[in-house]
Amino acid sequence: MDVMNESTSEAANSNKLPSSRYKGVVPQPNGRWGAQIYEKHQRVWLGTFNAEEEAAKAYDIASIRFRGLETLTNFNQNQVKPYMDPDNETLFLQSHSKAEIVDMLRKHSYTKELEMYKLKLFNAGAGAGDGDAARKRTKCHVNLMDGYDDQREWLFEKVATPSDVGRLNRMVIPKQHAEKHFPLHLSEELCKGVLLNFEDGEGKVWRFRYCYWSSSQSYVLTKGWTRFVKEKKLKAGDVVRFERSIGEEKKMFIDCRPRNVEVSGLGEMASRVEVEERVQDDGVVRLFGVNIVETRTCIVDNNMCWRLGARISS
DNA sequence: TTATGTGTTGAG
């Protein structure tokens, strides 16, 4: 009897939807996430989202619109509040009714509407009296929901080996990166592989077959790879970089650079982590609040390419 | 048939 009760309660638990770690976010039976906010004893439904974080951000936007900038949000204050640039997103929120904002969130059109609003400000000079300043401000602005498909997450780089650019029509993806960034789930996927699209720096989309070659026990990009090698004039020693957009779309990017191009380790690092860097008159770069007075880059192994060495002074 | 979102309830 006890065993039966136990198994019944286990079954009940397995049917139980996972709770969200975010405020205003509720699980949906289909694995998606709903966002809701309460006002005047009534629930306001903010829509359903694929990612828990997206729902949490929708809640944050609604919460700021409903309760003001001082409201408690899911993402920490440093993360959220600076994004609320008073020159446009806050203005955008203020210039729309709560119902309109909710409607945008539910239709997933918030990003587009805000973008159009920013464009309008941009064209109108944003009332700043200084067109350039307004343009700069608008361009620099980052909001909660959008821009993720423009912002890229750096995944890894690989120095192309002679066989990668040879006649084998394949590039070996180092195991640790393959399993981390391009996981193959089903046994069928493991055998046949999957088609992956990558966008290059010119916006051209490249489609490769990505699969696991059991014979060599390696993960490879193949079918279409030779064409990429030819068009990019890729040579052994050149660096191939993989990136992914951090938006919902999770667009993949591929780019390469010649081996002889001197890479500024600082510039690379800075663009990866999107920090502000400032080159001073004496050539010293100020990064993370410290002066970096000497830098060097080197190839550390065949798979991972550049390592930054720097001497710093405070 | 599946996904969405409302009704309702109980906890804090």
Added chain:
DNA sequence: TCAACACATAAG
């Protein structure tokens, strides 16, 4: 106010 659960309704 909030989250959890049940379930009616809308959408495809």
